[in-house]
Amino acid sequence: MSAEDLDLAITLAHEAGDILMTHWRARADLRITHKRAGDFVSKADMEAERHLRARLRAARPEDAWLGEETGAEAASGARRWIVDPLDGTTNFLRGIGHFAVSIALEEAGTLSVGVVHDPVRQETFSARLDDTARLNGVPIRPAETAALAPALFGTGIPFGTMAHIDDHAADIARLMPQCAGVRRMGAAALDLAYVAAGRLDGFWERRLQPWDIAAGLVILRQSGAQVEGWSAAERPEESGSVITAAPQLFGAFAGIIRNA
Incomplete structure (x- = not known):
């Protein structure tokens, strides 16, 4: 059906x-x-x-x-x-x-x-x-970008009194010197869809709600993008934390975000 x-x-x-x-x-x-x-x-x-x-x-x-x-x-x-x-x-x-x-x-x-x-x-x-x-x-399919230097990433920056603001600032500090830029556009569902369509090379964010990411996760997976949580075993739909990029870029990107 x-x-x-x-x-x-x-x-x-x-x-x-x-x-x-x-x-x-x-x-x-x-x-x-x-x-x-x-x-x-x-x-x-x-x-x-x-x-x-x-x-x-x-x-x-x-x-x-x-x-x-x-x-x-x-x-x-x-x-x-x-x-x-x-x-x-x-x-x-x-x-x-x-x-x-x-x-x-x-x-x-x-x-x-x-x-x-x-x-x-x-x-x-x-x-x-x-x-x-x-x-x-x-x-649609993800971008073919294979290196960090020309890659453009998306994210959502915590607001208000969210507890993980400092963690996110540290993520950006690690990533920015190694890539072409980071965009915070303010609509997570569209950010995920943009990775699937190759407009962004990757995206990450912590502690999103199910309605923020559920549709985007289906679109990402069916586009061929790699999608994980803060570990390879974690399911973003359960944790609310997501890291995604094209497979050829995912390892380098996720390594920086996870601080590996």
Whole structure:
């Protein structure tokens, strides 16, 4: 059923993206809630998530749900949808056109479908198990960069009172002298998709939430990128920490990030 599930996720991601764009054009009037330092939720997030939840409940009534804004909802089956209706909320609220809808399906503990939709650029990254990752239907793959010196990496910098700010600063201090640059663009789902599409050579971040990375992990794996946690045995979908790059670059990159 994964092909039908992928088609459904793409359709719903576009619907949610249309909702976001309606609010984007009138964002000066949005009601905003401050969850913690650097973390916001708006009417746009909530309306998009309610739409996605209602549509998935109607289309897949036996499936469970995990959404960033509305939390978890159990169901009778072994399938769960993992949704971030607006990844990059701060960008959205500030008028920076870099945000996305992220939808993933997990079946019996395995991520099987992933969609990351950028409604500003009308770019939809998608993948399902046993098929290649795609951008607007066209197959994608990681960059062929094999050395650190010309490589461009992405990351997410902790904010507020997060405990691992110093660890991340140390990561950057080790990596920056050896590569072409590091970008912090503010939407982890898109960062992961950009590695899959070869726009970034690699990405790392600690302690992300399931809805931040679930869809991106499917897209990365099906593109051929190498994906690990802070050790080779760690699963990012369980730990929330992810290191990814093309296979030929991964060892050198991960060695620096892990401080090996």
